[in-house]
Amino acid sequence: MVTIIDGKALGQKMQGKLAKKVKDLKREFGIVPGLAVILVGDNPASQVYVRNKEKSAIAAGFKSETVRLSESICQEELIAIIHQFNQDESIHGILVQLPLPSHINDKKIILEIDPKKDVDGFHPMNTGHLWSGRPLMVPCTPAGIMEMFSDYGIDLEGKHAVIIGRSNIVGKPMAQLLLDKNATVTLTHSRTRHLAEFARQADILIVAIGQGHFVTEEFVKEGAVVIDVGMNRDDNGKLIGDVAFEQVSQKASYITPVPGGVGPMTITMLLEQTYQSALRSVSK
Numbered sequence: 001m002v003t004i005i006d007g008k009a010l011g012q013k014m015q016g017k018l019a020k021k022v023k024d025l026k027r028e029f030g031i032v033p034g035l036a037v038i039l040v041g042d043n044p045a046s047q048v049y050v051r052n053k054e055k056s057a058i059a060a061g062f063k064s065e066t067v068r069l070s071e072s073i074c075q076e077e078l079i080a081i082i083h084q085f086n087q088d089e090s091i092h093g094i095l096v097q098l099p100l101p102s103h104i105n106d107k108k109i110i111l112e113i114d115p116k117k118d119v120d121g122f123h124p125m126n127t128g129h130l131w132s133g134r135p136l137m138v139p140c141t142p143a144g145i146m147e148m149f150s151d152y153g154i155d156l157e158g159k160h161a162v163i164i165g166r167s168n169i170v171g172k173p174m175a176q177l178l179l180d181k182n183a184t185v186t187l188t189h190s191r192t193r194h195l196a197e198f199a200r201q202a203d204i205l206i207v208a209i210g211q212g213h214f215v216t217e218e219f220v221k222e223g224a225v226v227i228d229v230g231m232n233r234d235d236n237g238k239l240i241g242d243v244a245f246e247q248v249s250q251k252a253s254y255i256t257p258v259p260g261g262v263g264p265m266t267i268t269m270l271l272e273q274t275y276q277s278a279l280r281s282v283s284k
């Protein structure tokens with residue numbers, strides 16, 4: 001029988017604990033963790049994510065500041081706003097929602113975020129910490145997936161983990177986190193030849209390729225753990241994952257649904273890392 005990994009329930013449980021820690025931090029040190037989110041343009045998916053982040057931050061007792069900027073803003077103006085948040089002592093985490101409009105260079109923008117406030121873990125300084133085995137700020141989606149493995153007692157030691165998708169947001173940091181837990185990792189992507197053959201060797205299959213229902217049952221070994229990072233819309237506008245859930249759940253031992261799987265865990269880790277950053281600011 002397959003177990004459906006309930007990211008919504010786990011996220012709520014963790015956010016409930018976090019809300020208590022936020023109260024303690026306020027009582028002991030008089031500070032409230034502050035999260036600044038910057039959204040450029042009106043990408044509908046980004047608007048939904050940002051609204052959800054804002055709601056969860058407020059529910060857990062955080063200070064939440066969201067700046068919504070026009071698509072036509074220039075790079076220098078955006079950088080000036082980031083610098084303001086870098087200086088602002090009431091802000092412990094800064095997130096610039098991606099993707100950015102094409103006239104803005106996202107790599108340059110990420111470099112402007114103070115690495116101590118880079119709760120997305122995208123700054124090269126934090127990437128370096130992660131790859132040298134001293135993680136500080138870790139990209140939230142892979143960090144949330146690691147929490148799921150831990151909560152469901154899924155052992156990674158010596159297992160073959162196959163990742164589909166090599167982004168800086170998910171695939172690459174996921175590989176490093178799995179290596180840290182002694183998994184053997186194969187990182188595949190859209191140009192990989194014989195992709196299904198690699199996927200079929202996976203004990204743990206993590207799919208972040210951004211194509212609705214891309215992974216069908218031929219990609220999956222009997223008993224594999226399948227983690228679906230996809231967020232796509234079908235022709236009717238319904239939210240669907242990268243994995244064909246109905247057929248793959250017949251073969252998998254564990255599987256995450258979309259929605260209610262990985263998504264809520266990403267937000268939970270964002271709040272957790274903002275809290276940790278606030279805690280570091282008083283325990284220097």
Ligand code: GUN
Nearest residue numbers: 095096097098099120140
């Ligand atoms: N766009 C999609 N996922 C993410 C994320 O985790 N962080 C940011 N900043 N943008 C995203």
